[in-house]
Amino acid sequence: MSKRYKSKKILVKTEYKFLAVLMILMAAGLFFLPEKIDNEGINPEEFVLNILKSDRYISTDQLAERIIDQDxxxxxxxxxxxxxxxxxxxxNAVNVPLEKLLDEDYVxxxxxxxxxxxxxxxxxxxAxxxxxxxxxxxxxxVYVLKGGLNEWFNTIINPKYPDESMPETAFKLYDFRKAAGMYFGVGAPKSETKKAIPKKVITVKKKKKRVAEGGC
Amino acid sequence: MKELEKTKRISISAVLFLLIIIIGFLTYKKPKYIFKNSAETTLKEIVKKDYIVSANQLNSLNSSDYVLVDVRSVYDYDKGHIKDAVNIPLAQILTDDSSAFIDNMMNENKTVILYGEDPDEASSAWILLYQLGYENIKILSVKPRFEDNKLYVDNVTIEKPAMNFAEVMKKATSSSGIAKKTKLAKADKSKAAKKVIIVKKKKKRVPEGGC
Structure with a gap:
């Protein structure tokens, strides 16, 4: 009885021994695995796609509009x-010098x-x-102001008067830029000119409504 | 009988265990391109600015020490490019051919000098390559342009303010002379703009009638 029990015990033991040795070997193998290489942030393929897209740029006109609207x-x-x-x-701009971009205080x-x-x-x-x-x-x-401050001064602060041959949109854009320039302090803003511009905007809105009506 | 079942179960689980590990190894895919330099080290390198080469500096370099790489599109490159430049469009930097070429240049100890439509485009390629671990790379601060089917390469000073912003702002906000001029100009435009608006109204009435 006792002999039989002993032999059984040994049998079981060898089975477990095999598994135990296997586990230990595998665990030891972990030490020899190469260091896990992973990309911090996004991977290069994605990065290239993002660089090629130009939707990160915001124009000076779009920015001026958002500032005036107090977005x-x-x-x-x-x-x-x-x-x-x-x-x-x-x-209301915040200064984050390029070299300090990833500093704890600024990031x-x-x-x-x-x-x-x-x-x-x-x-x-x-930028x-x-x-x-x-x-x-x-x-x-995150967005980038296309053309930066140079473009800001060329368009908003000191816009170029459009040529007579240019389309109506160029004149509208000029009016918008002039008005925006005044908002940012160009010239001595007079009430009459200030009033004139919102009126124009209203007419534009009315037009849009009419189109919808026509579509009935 | 019971013991036999037990050993069977053990061996089955052992086989499964091994299988899972083998499958794991087989499906493990190493990423092809890896960023070796972190964003922080790249930023430090950017701020140093010594990766920017001007056209004058380029002329003083020995032409066997560097290779020019045009990162514009194939179309622009075919239209015209700087002499002896090699075309690797920005979108195709991460291909086997391109990386083999750049690796070759690095092994030959040649500096790869990138240029594009403007320094921004070249800097995109530079940031990508620098982060991938290529350090012997520079950019040329030029802006190629076409006139009468001829390629002109203009030098660009990066981040140069076009004017003294503070002074221009001061003048613009104070001087009345400028303001008067703009007012006159404005009267003209508002008339022109109004006229055009009337024309548009007419156009819109036509589709309304069609409804």
Whole structure:
């Protein structure tokens, strides 16, 4: 009786031994696995696709409109140096110099979901690079002001009067830019000119309504 | 009998265990392209700005030390390109041919100098390649343009403010001379704009009638 029990015990033991040794070997194998290589943020293929898209750009006109409308979701980030920021910047812009973009104190301005972040610099070169770094890290809803402050001054602050041969839209755009320029403090804004512009906007809206009526 | 069942169960589970591990190994796919440099190191490199080469600096380099790479589209490249430049469109950097070419250049110790439609485009390619671990890469700060079917390559100073913004703003907000001029201009335009609006109304009435 006792002999039989003993032999059974040995049999069971060898079975378990085999499994136990196997497990230990596999566990030991873990030490020799190559270091896990993974991409931080997004992977290169996705990055290329994002770079090629141009939907990150926002025009100066779009930006001016959003500032004038006092869009609460807009957050302007000035990626230039502190001196340049102190000399001139867009209204309510926050200064995040390019080199400090990923610093703990500043990164939270860019890496969040509550605002549409618009990056700008003198041209759009630095802003675009900041966007690319942010995109690599997987930051969402970040935009770049196309043309930067140079374009801002050429279009909003000092717009070019359109040629007579240009289409009506060019004149409308000019009017909008002039009005926007006044909002940002160009010239001595007089009440009559200020009134004239909202009137135009109203007529445009009426037109749209008529189209819908016609479509009945 | 009971013991036999037990050993059977053990061996079945052992086989399953092994199978799962083997399947795991077989399906494990290593990503083809991996970012070797982190966003932080890339940012540091960007700020240093020594990856930017101007056209004058390019002329002083020995032509056997570098290779020019055009990252514009094939169409633009065929229209005209800088002499001896190789075309690798930005969209095709992550292909076997392109990476083999760049690897080759790196092995030969040649500097790859990128240029595109503007420095922005070249910098896109640069950021991508730098993050992939290629460090001997620079960009050319030029802007190619066409005139009379001839390629002109203009030098570009990156991030140069077109004017002193603060001063221009000061003038624009204070001087009345500019303001008067703009007012006059405005009277003209508003008339023109009104005229055009009338024309549009007419057009819209036509579809209404059709309804």
């Amino acid at each position: 609460p979701t807009l957050l302007l980030i000035d990626t230039r140096s502190e001196e340049e920021y102190n000399a001139f910047t867009l209204p 939270s301005y860019i890496d969040q979901d509550n605002y549409d972040v618009v990056l700008f610099s003198n041209d759009n070169y630095f 675009d690079q900041a966007w690319k770094i942010g995109n690599r890290k997987g930051f969402k809803s």
